[in-house]
Amino acid sequence: MISRRGFLSLALALAGEALLAGPKFGRCASPPQFFFAQIKYRGGEWDPNPQFVEPIVEELELRTSIKALSERRTAGLDDPEFFFFPFLYLAGRYEFEPFTVKERETLRRFLNHGGFLFAEDTAGTKGFGFDRSFQREVREIFPRNPLRRLPPDHSVYRSFYLLDNVAGRQKVNPFLEGVTVENWTPVIYSQNDLSGAWSRDRSGRWVHECRPGGETQRSAAFKAGINIIVYSLTSDYKKDLVHHPFIQRRQNR
């Protein structure tokens, strides 16, 4: 299935690549308030799904009022602009080198001051590879706040769509995990390879097949992505009392 926007993008790509590209950091001094900032780390494979941004941003702009940049920004943990990234994205398949003390301190300060990190184990191998390295870093950065399964009433499951399970290219965990500090979850972690489900090549074809759920599962991956992004920008807004009767009524149907 190809979306209307995908079709248009494809047509434009054929007309000329220069016209296709969205605004780039080099040409625009200040990006819109939402964009992906993907962390480049040492060792392993920091960019397992290089083509995930555009489809999820298209979907985001189609469904929500959020204006976003369809170009991701890649940065190391020593980037001076690091604290102004609205949405840090960390992904990989394999083990990576431990962060330095300074990198951990920077990341801790960022996350403790309201920053947000979405991390993905695209391989989905529990206890091995990326998962092992990421769990290690979380323990170092948040020694008193371990990574835990987010409860079903967590705001991330209701920030835009009402979700009862989470899936991506694969369905390793039907839920999200996260580190929660008081009422805010600065780190959300998935092993379902959401970005793999979002990825689309330049000809408009999905890069990966979603298993076992197929396109329904891909649609769920987009919904989860939108919910995570909206959560990163609104926090526990959906926990406000004014929303309770509406959400409860819809969940009871």
Place this chain on the structure above:
Amino acid sequence: MNLKQIILSPVFPLWMALVLFALTFGLSLLQFRATRRRLSLAKSLGLFSLRGATLVLLILFALNPTRVERREVALSPTLAVLLDTSPGMGLPGREGRGTRLEEARALLLEGPDPVLKGLAEKFNVRLYQLGDPLRALKTEDLPGLEPKETRGDLRAALSQLSGSVNAVLLVSDGTLLGDESFPPGLPVFSLPLGQPDKYRDILIKTVKAPSLAFQGREAEMDVTIKGHGYPGLRIPVTLRDGQKLLRAKDVRLDEKTGEGTVSLSFVPEEPGLHTLSVSVPSQLGESLTSNNATSLSLRVVRDKTRVLMITGTPSLGYRYLRMALKSDPSIDLLSFVILRLPSNILNVPLQDQSLIPLPVETLFTKELKDFDLIVFDNFTPGLFFKPQFLDPLREFIKRGGAFAVLGGPGFSGEGGYAGTALEEILPVRWAAKESYRRSTSYGVRLSRAGKTHPVTRLSPAEGNGRGLWQELPPLEGINPVRPKSSGTVLLESSEENSWPVLTVGSYGKGRVLVLATDDLWKWYMGMAAQGKGTRAYFQLIERMVRWLTQDPSLETVQVHYPEAAALIGEEMELRVQVLEERSQGKVPAISASVRTSEGAGVPSQLRPSGRDGEYLLSFRPEKPGWYKWRIETRAGSREESMLISGSRTGRDGFPNHELLKRISASSGGKTLSGKDELLKELRSYGESVQNRFVEESRDPIWSTPYVLALVLTFMALEWYLRRRWGLI
């Protein structure tokens, strides 16, 4: 002349006079012997006698004989007659004698033996009106004298009279201001007026009420009712807010004390300044009914500051602002985030998404009054509701509500705020074709007004905010606006052609703020990135909310009221604190004025209290009613008003003869029951204290020109005879 009346007062010692006398006599004898050789005995004796007489006269002159005359003189003592003109003196006196003041007037002036005339026989009588201040009267002033609004202050009057009078006659009903502490040695004789045993009255004695109450939270006041002549009476006490009955409760007056206290609790529903009244019904036979009701002012504030925020799109600006507002326990936040625009396409049925409709009609027609502050955050109202829904918002602000607009692409002129009620309300106008610019980095700096304004005057922990603004990361998005004449720019971009970033203003009784950027959150994260405290961001948000909602604690000028209720005729002193920053050591310019509700100026005085930035504003309310004071400084002004109803205590017209007795007894005077006793006692007292003294007059006998002429005559005659008889 009696010789006993003659005394000598020699100009030199007596022995010297005697020596001189002997020498003179000897020299005269020698002269006699010399002249005897040339003249006959008779002529010699004549010359000897003349010389001797001259010398004796001169010596006696030096002895200075003086005639002393003594006589006893008696002086009348001075009596000050103080005629009380306190309000109680306008109440009925003894039966058939009119008011107490008329009763006093009759005693002093009328009848076969008027008191003033009788006293004048023994005293030097001075007549005074015991009011505020003490005023000297003439007898002819008495018929036109009326009771005053203020009670006379006996202690002040006696202090003034002390040393100039021998005694005081106080003609009063005892409703004056006074106790038993007086200057020593000044006896006070009192003549009580009125009839305590016949006096019947119910009054509100005291009302103990808070000056501040919280909306929706129970407030309580204690009301004490005093009765004279109604022991054991059960009477309802009612509390009203205007015409609205808040509470009514019965109270029973004690058999002995005549008093009863009742607690009235109520729940204030509306914030603002309320005039409450407490009253009891009039009873049959009451002498005074005006003290059956009293009023007081009560300021009702919200328990929490209720903030309604509508955000145009999910953003970090929203999340950080939400974090700041939610972290403040005094703020109750209701926020709506526009998650989906009409142009967005939903791919799921309603039950699969969490979106709720923005309840425009409910919010803007019914519930707006429940909020203190409305915030439009990067929000374009025209996309979601019709412009007429903004009219209630305009009224809300006009009546004292607060409104803030935070910038971003949604804060636009054309197709946004232009042409709506909000364009009139905002303190800025759009200055460029595009409503939002996101391309350049804008540093910020404090404007001149921003250096002293409460919103941007951060705590000393942030170095008064001066250096802080330079440390903040630059803004990347800005709405190009210009301030209206009603707007005050507090923060501006630091470039040469600066743009206002934070502008404040007022609309009606409300306050308005425009933050022309959606990058405020970067000031939080920018400080975090530098490893510095992020308190400044929270403080700025908190101060914006508090200033907008007119939180008294953030006013540049703060007025603190005295704990005791203001009384008519007595000086009221307000403590004024000016939080204005001193510039280059200069004392902040400050002025104050006080007016009545009719606009008439009331004399007032503003003086430094001695503490830094603190002043004392004092004035004297002369009559019950609303009083409004305005204090102006360079950084702002404050205007407040208060109902001064005389006191929270009802006027007690009960003739307080016991007080007069105590006053007289403690001062060494006496309480006198009637005219006859008064004259008798005071005449007797006048006799006992009559001032007597001996007047002595001295008449020097020799210090007359006749004596000198006699000496000269003797000397001239001697010279003439000597010349005639050929001795010269």
